[in-house]
Amino acid sequence: MRTIDDEERRARLARRHGLLTGLPDAAAATRAMTVLHATEAATVHLSLWARVPGITVADVDAALYDDRALVKQLAMRRTLFVFPRDLLGAAWGSAATRVAVQQRKQLAKWVVEAGLAADPDAWIDHACAEVLAALADGVPRTTRELRALVPTLEGRIQRGTPDKRWSGEFPIAAWVMTTLGAEGRVLRGPNAGHWRLNKPSWVRSDHWLRDAEPAWPEDKGYAELVRRWLATFGPGTEADIVWWLGATKTIVRRALADIGAVEVGLHPSPRSGTPPTGWVLPDDVDPVDPVEPWAALLPTLDPTVMGWKERAFYLDPADTPYLFDTNGNAGNTAWWGGRVVGCWVQDEDAVVKVLLRHDIGSEGAAALDAEAERLTAWLDGVRIVNVYASPQMKGAALG
Incomplete structure (x- = not known):
């Protein structure tokens, strides 16, 4: 079993992440990274600035909202990411579905606690259907604008406890939209504010991406996410992949087997002192050359x-x-x-x-x-x- 030392891991990172020589455009940089974090709106633009020489804010916005080569989707670890469009089907069938199930369960609990309905699933289905109908004309709308069109979204829920600064009573609309987004039925369309702020408008997925692939089978979706992760971050440990994917060891081990991942040795961690096992793609075992400081x-x-x-x-x-x-x-x-x-x-x-x-x-x-x-x-x-x-x-x- 070959050992990949820390110096080689850093050389792989430099080349594959576009930090040494740069990448040609926003879509290529996003594919190189598998996904971009989008919890903070500015992160998307600044991550691409670091990797694409000469890129502008307008270039990033065009890739997201005009070309739609990049799409924001809630997925791994209930985190918002920017996906390359060709990876959405894999996510919708695996990590996003896992989050959607969790999100719907939590929303159902809040619906009951707030006294909005005795049958929370029926209430959620009705609210979601009303939102999709309101977006049927193809016009992107913010959550606030949807609340004006869909009175059901004005139902209020209690979040947090009195000792929390952020606690209080809030319209349920945001959590309905998050559930619809996790399910892949709506997407975040054009930003309604400055590019550095997260103020999304919402669009129906079937309108925004008319030729999008359907959700993949779960096992194939997870396998593709892990394959892309290894291409970007490999070698990595099982613990790395479980954490990044927000999934279980069972899911990760099956995905590693499905893609034929190969074991390699890594340097011991400072905490354990025990050399861990890492994983790479089967065609990614050969050494890479060192790089100059960057x-x-x-x-x-x-x-x-x-x-x-x-x-x-x-x-x-x-x-x-x-x-x-x-x-x-x-x-x-x-x-x-x-x-x-x-x-x-x-x-x-x-x-x-x-x-x-x-x-x-x-x-x-x-x-x-x-x-x-x-x-x-x-x-x-x-x-x-x-x-x-x-x-x-x-x-x-x-x-």
Whole structure:
């Protein structure tokens, strides 16, 4: 069994993630990453900025809303992602369905607790049918606009407990739309606000994607997701794939067998000291050449930093409390030579600043400063507000 050391894993990451030489366009970059995180709207644009030389905000929006080569879909770990269009069928039949079942069950519970109906499934079916009817004319509409057309969506539910700052009574509309979205019956259409803000309008899937593939069988869908993941992130451990996919070990082991994945050895983790087993695609066993040092500034929840659960080969574990929140969500990160070495923030004038956690020498510092200047120019005065800001980012803001 061949061993793939950490240096080679970083070389694979640099080449395959478009961080060394770049990728030609938004669709190619998204396929290279399998999917892009989209929980924060700005992440999509900034992830593509880091990988596609010369890309503009208009280019990203065109790929999402005009060409529709890229589509936002709730899937793995109940997270919103941007999928390349040809991967949607696999997701709809597997990870998205898993989330949809969970979402519908939770929604049914809230319907009963709020006293909206004694038969929650019938209530949900009725509400969903009304929404789909309201969208039948093909006009994208926000949740607020749909509430005006579909009175059923005005039903209110209690979220949280009084001790929570975000608790209160809210219209049920958002959770009906989330359920429909997870089921693949509606999609997020054109953004109704600034590109850096998540204000989607909704469209019917059968209108937005008239020639979309239907949902794949579950086992084939999971196998395709794992195959794409290995092409992007391999080698990775079973634990990495289970975490990223939001599925079970049984599902992952079956998918690995279905695609003929090959075992390889990896370097021991700092915690266990035991060499773990990794997996690669059957045609991806051969060594890859080393790469020259490279610099990158990646946004909050970028797919590179969020690709693995076990991150020691590119992240000093001592940095985790500073660069990730307590749920494992990454803030902005600064990279040098295939390792996370700090983060980046913006000052009050929207100028990007790099905050290092390690001494990387003058060459590395100069390369990251050049990236900061490039990103500052690209943002052109736009300040990004992050929901998932890391403790180091918050400390800089407070300072």
